[in-house]
Amino acid sequence: MNTPKTLQLNTIKLMGSLLFLSLAFIGCQDDFLDEQPLSSLSADNTLVSPAGFEIYLNGLYWASRQEYGQSDNLFFITNFPGTDVGEDAGAEYFTYRNWVSYLTPITNEVNDNWNWAYSKMLPQANTIIVYGNKSGESKIWESEEQKNAVIAQARFFRGYTYNFLANLYGGVPIVDTIVAAPKFDYARASKSEVYEFAKRDLIYAAKWLPTADKVTLNGRLTRGVADHLLTEVYISLGEYDNAIESATRVIESGNYKLMTSRFGKHIDEPGDVYSDLFMVGNQNRSSGNMESLFVWQFEGFTEGGGGGDNSNNGNSSIRNLGPFLTKLSSPDGFRNVPTDELGRGVGRVRGTNYALYDIWNDPSDIRNSKYNFRREFFYNNPSSKFFGQPVAEITNAEDSLRNLYPYPRKIEGEPWNNNNGSGGITNDVYVYRLAETYLLRAEAYVRKGDFASAAADINIVRERSGAAAISMGEVNLDYILDERGRELLFEEPRRKTLIRMGKLVERVREYGLLETSRITIQDYHALWPIPQKAIDVNVGAKLEQNPGY
């Protein structure tokens, strides 16, 4: 039997030695709690070589295409309905049918575009810019030009994004770097400060981006792209001479010209030069297209081609802009079917009568030719005895608003992954082409009061399409918008153009498709609201809402 005393001694000895062992164990290995991610890259371990910067740039190009492809209809609902050229007119949709109830700080696209800009574009661009500037000391670059060309791409996209934001929301918070810890006290800069910021980025980009003849990869940025966008930003800032100068740099660079004769992969098919511009495979410079400035790339059946993860089924222009033809029945009761040529439209955006009829007053304008505007439709269900016959005249509003209306054929294309029922197509998408550069310069001339030069630029564009020249007396900002409608219908982001030019409310009141849309739009709708989510979460400072909302 142990006495308590011996027992205590034994215990103390034993525990003591155990404790000693444990401490020895701890002392010598504390680093096993340090973390190294096993399968995730970080800027710190990737942005240490030109190849590392290249894959961050690829991520930025991906983010840029997400503006168009991140969901089925975001790009289309953002840019076309509730403008002078389009309306989301299907009876079950609530889009700009009533401006007051539809356009609010919680409207999806108000939030989604904001998020795209701030969570996809800007952190990616800022990461490249910050690390690029830091990398100056290291010996990873072959030349200063090589480094600056990388930073220039990121700064272009940052400038692009701020211009995008200012053209929808007005002044927004400017974020010019990356954060290590969250901030909650963002404040809005003024609209002109945002444009100024974009201008500085674009000037840098225009200085350091390579010229188009030096760029072999299609879809990459070139100096002309930066100058083109710089022109628009100069106009927004009222710097018309600078705008004319930067547009002229593009036009006279020798790297671009308006296409005036047939070209590309479909040259043997019936068509004209304007239809060639939009045929599948013809958007990139490699097809011989010298008018192409910047193009979002889509490629079916290919990883990274714009389908699958985080993307929609390619380019969904026909789905959103095309009429819901498959809802049409032949007199003997057979619905039309999707075809490779027609795709499968669902009629989310119908052109306004202004865009489909009123602006087409020149019969020789090839932009309204049968190759470029589809105005005739046929019963195409082989089971119907009316197969091949023209569709009978429409008798009800429902059909004419949603299921059968003319449209520019530039939205048609090759079915995405060979599936003509998906509503997607494979065609690449123009962000900018040279025709718009001319129209931007014309706008700068108009604003400066040089109507002769403006008319000359407009006529260059018109001439290519066989439209009659106009006189300087006909030129004004509304004419510019008409010509943009003819040349750039459903290509240019029309809402942003109208907001930028201060013309949105006026022109919706005049040309809006639906009466309810024309009468419910208010003056305050000239800008989008700031998303409520952004206001709610910015607890450290008040993020001001645009007036009226």
Added chain:
Amino acid sequence: MNRYLLIVFFISSLGFSQKTVTGKVVSPDSPEGVPGVSVVIKGENKGSITDLDGVYSINVTSDDSVLIFSYVGYKTTEIRVGSKSTIDVTFDVDVSNLDEVIVVGYGKQSKRNVTGSISSINMSNTAADIDISRSFAGVSGVQFNQTGRPGEVGKILIRGQNSLSGNSEPLIVLDGIIFLGSLNDINPQDIQAMEVLKDASSTAIYGSRAANGVILITSKKGTSEKPTFTINVNSALSEPSSELKLLTPERYVQRRLDWRQQSGLEANPDKILEYLSDVEGANYTNGVFNNPWKEIAQQGRTNSVDLSLSGRSDFVNYYISASHSEDQGLIFNDNLKRNTVRSNIDIKLTSFLTFGTNTSFSNRDMSGLSANLYQAYRSSPLGNYYYPDGSPTEFPVSTEQAAENPMRAALLTKNEDISNNLFSNFYAELEVPFIDGLSYRINFSPNYIWEHDYNFMRQDSYVKYNNTKARKHDEKRYNWFLENIVKYNRNIGTDHNIDLTLLYSRNHSRFESTTASAERFTPDVLGYNNLGLGASPTIASLARASDGVSYMARVNYRFMDRYLLTFTARKDGSSVFASNNKYATFPSGAIAWIASEEPFLKNIEALDLLKVRVSYGAVGNQAIDPYQSLTLSNTRKYIYGDGGSTALGVVTSSLGNDDLKWETTYTANLGLDFELFNRRLMGTVELYHSKTEDLLVRQTIPVMTGYNSILTNIGQVDNKGIEISLSSSNIITDTFSWTTNASFTYNKNEIVHLFGSDLNGDGVEDNDIANSWFIGKPISSYYDYVFDGIYQVGDSDIPQGSQPGFVRVKDLNEDGKINSDDRTVVGSGSSPKYQFGITNTFNYKNISLSFFINAMQGWEAPFNLINPLVPGRSLNQLDAGWWTPENQSNTRPSLNYSNPLGTNFYLSRNFVRIQDVTLGYDLEGPILETLRLSKLRVYINAKNLYTFTKWLGPDPENGGSYRTEQGSNDLYPLPRTIALGLNVSF
């Protein structure tokens, strides 16, 4: 000490006739002998204690002497010495609720000596389950929400939600080892008991993992020398206990007409065929109605068989089992097949050295792609699901691509989804020679979990393009724990007992996965087995690892068997935290007083036991994934040019946090245990107040930072609650008994602090609207406009943008405008305020009947299925009624309601459910012996018989997510199940 006593005995016995009595004390659970039993002579101040082998020796003065054998946990036994000199005693285990020996984490304890708050779950009443988690229903302090879906473990929450957005699942400890698999991997028949540790005193030994409570699961061991063979067979049928009410064809057509009228379109009932799609029109004309719920249903069916062999000898204790179960859910292809085997073996190598292992393997096969509930909800009742040749259509209504055929993917896809879990513990335990009560144990517990999910979609002969695609996903987890445990247990004198536990532990977890896919297979005969036959291959892989280290010490001190004291401290280090915050320490303490042992209470006849417990301590939450303190990225792909090749891109994805640290919960607990009237009424009352600080939070941050959220530590959340559990033997006669067990839980959850900021200068700490967190409100609160009926025709105050039939909300700040300033906290959900459960059990001779009623009250959830789902399109939805100008509802909106404010509808999730009824018959008497059986029981069990609720979804208990009107995948109905079972032992 004993020697001293013996001398005293010897001296005092001089001159009298005296003899020495020896013997051995054994019990059913310690047949090798019970050490430490007190042996005293009645009426004399003399006694002895049994040694390690249960052997005692005592001198008595007369044959009339009576020996009293007593030990905690056993019935005190009195024996007259008589002429015997050898008296062996077999102890009966005391039936007292408090004297059960329960597992307390790194050891066992008599419940009498427990100072913390622990609920024990008796597994014998849950024979009909193949899912162990269902045993948590009705346990006080535990919120268990079943999903009823094969292979899915319900939600388990102990004492309310501590964490704002971190993990709130309790820690599972299986046979002493932290278990990182699914509860569904465990065969309930293998389980002896489960304990739920609730307060900080009992959970603090698990330190940083214990903030959400701990569930200790103990598997079975051999109990008799004779090998026992047990067979359990169970077979059940199930059907939906409720069906979400979708529009019938008649209502569907009426909705279309009403919608057209409300939208200003022609609405002539005679022209309905023009308003419907072709497919719908033809079916409407021909009276064909395809109920989507019927289209995707299958007969619910469960079968399980379980075999076990167990026994014990002086050197070996073994329990070996195998089981097979099949659970066929209520929707097509929602199936689970599970096989489990278990082997628990302890080998006593010498009197002081024991080796053993608990090893279990489970194989769960969830192959088959289930029918899609979300799509079924939306599918037109007038759609077509099959072509004449039996092939599935792509869309029930071909012009409506927003509703896919819910059966198509399930029918066209070959899916193999199998998960395996091998969980082992190998241990050695040394009773250190020469130092009584000192032992050392080492555990090594490797755990492999590997699973794969393979899919191949075959060609749909009705589409013109090649739609074949395949995907293979393989993943593997490897976790291990290495634990060193030192214990020291010693009586000092007769009044003092010390029980010391020390732990040093290391652990490691590694996860890795590989996913590969391809599409457009030609030929496609090999399915997913040869991905190389497809085009556009993709590949992705992931890996992560984490490490931890822990030190723990616990002291239990007992004085005079009625004053109890426990102190614990645990220090944990974990790699998942930021470099400056790798370590944290969690202390706790508790005292308990068994008042009924005091002389002044001992004489009260009605009072069998009264015990008071108080505890306070800290526990942590480390339930986050690795690398969360670091800034991470994702990969994305782009392509340049036509026919170009894929370009790899990296994009920013998450923002790091250099200060990320442990979340800490401080809990104060006051407990009262009582047993009254000869143990006819027993119960426990617990009051607790827990305070969680530095909450691990996925906080929404301004997207202008470049990120939508960050994992961080903020604020404080309190949970205060009461738990009452009662057990009453209402009637006990020789042939009939009626007992009632009831539990009641109340929990109040409240955010106390957030950022500690007051930016608007109103003197009150700011709320966080973006995250829907509000000071003084529960975690899951809803911030919204206040519903105030529906605008009616003729109302003069309809704001611009609204119209009759739209939802009216309150102008809270009475500024005459409805805008975002009119939002407030309109309710809360996720956890009920009250829950109660009552089980009544009746026994008449060999027949037993028990029924369990379960209820949860005081919670609500958004329910937007009430909103119209684009009624102009061929989409179906819940039939909750709608506003029309002729029949102006004040609760339901019109069919062209556009919800301009983005406000939600809310419904109460309150329910009372007849959850479990079991009728059993135990064969007894000579027949058993004739059949050479030791036990035979047959039973019928019914689950989820009836539910009282106003919830419009499939079931209020799992609630689901109905924030959008577009439908939900959480539409799985709770099954109502009738089972027939048989237990045989021999």
